[in-house]
Amino acid sequence: xxxxxxxxxxxxxxxxxxxxxxxxxxxxxxxxxxxxxxxxxxxxxxxxxxxxxxxxxxxxxxxxxxxxxxxxxxxxxxxxxxxxxxxxxxxxxxxxxxxxxxxxxxxxx
Amino acid sequence: xxxxxxxxxxxxxxxxxxxxxxxxxxxxxxxxxxxxxxxxxxxxxxxxxxxxxxxxxxxxxxxxxxxxxxxxxxxxxxxxxxxxxxxxxxxxxxxxxxxxxxxxxxxxxxxxxxx
Numbered sequence: 001x002x003x004x005x006x007x008x009x010x011x012x013x014x015x016x017x018x019x020x021x022x023x024x025x026x027x028x029x030x031x032x033x034x035x036x037x038x039x040x041x042x043x044x045x046x047x048x049x050x051x052x053x054x055x056x057x058x059x060x061x062x063x064x065x066x067x068x069x070x071x072x073x074x075x076x077x078x079x080x081x082x083x084x085x086x087x088x089x090x091x092x093x094x095x096x097x098x099x100x101x102x103x104x105x106x107x108x109x
Numbered sequence: 110x111x112x113x114x115x116x117x118x119x120x121x122x123x124x125x126x127x128x129x130x131x132x133x134x135x136x137x138x139x140x141x142x143x144x145x146x147x148x149x150x151x152x153x154x155x156x157x158x159x160x161x162x163x164x165x166x167x168x169x170x171x172x173x174x175x176x177x178x179x180x181x182x183x184x185x186x187x188x189x190x191x192x193x194x195x196x197x198x199x200x201x202x203x204x205x206x207x208x209x210x211x212x213x214x215x216x217x218x219x220x221x222x223x224x
Contacts, residue, residue: 042215087151099151
């Protein structure tokens with residue numbers, strides 16, 4: 001079967017760094033996406049990894065290890081507006097996105 | 110430019126009724142996806158259109174659900190004989206391409222409540 005695992009909830013402090021992990025088992029792999037979703041809003045694209053390694057984009061970075069079926073999203077210099085759910089999604093052999101349940105990130109002052 | 114739009118934003122209906130949910134994708138996007146999302150869950154795939162045809166409808170839960178995209182742009186998701194378990198946020202997304210790096214752009218969703 002296909003499975004995406006990520007922690008249900010995490011808490012971090014404003015100004016700190018947080019790492020959100022995602023592990024996956026899918027039929028085929030054509031890249032991994034991270035999306036941000038604020039409560040009551042639609043998901044918005046953050047990053048895409050298809051090769052192993054780290055992709056950096058401002059305060060956000062995403063890492064992929066295909067051999068381990070593992071990715072993480074790293075958020076630096078946390079701001080209160082970063083409080084949201086972070087969704088990991090894998091593009092499978094048919095280029096369909098298989099979604100994790102999301103990690104709710106709570107930022108405390 | 111205009112993003113993906115969905116109407117209505119909220120729909121309250123009674124059990125057994127018929128509902129239609131509309132999605133207007135980004136102009137020029139050939140791929141269109143329907144998902145539904147329950148609280149605390151990720152999007153659950155329903156159906157995917159490439160142009161006018163349903164390329165993959167394996168996520169539709171049963172034959173009460175049907176979707177069309179007659180001119181390859183606007184899509185309508187139709188639910189017959191609604192049940193309380195159909196209550197969820199229905200998300201539409203479009204993508205300019207299929208294949209690698211098929212970033213999907215989401216609409217704001219339609220919150221469906223079946224009483």
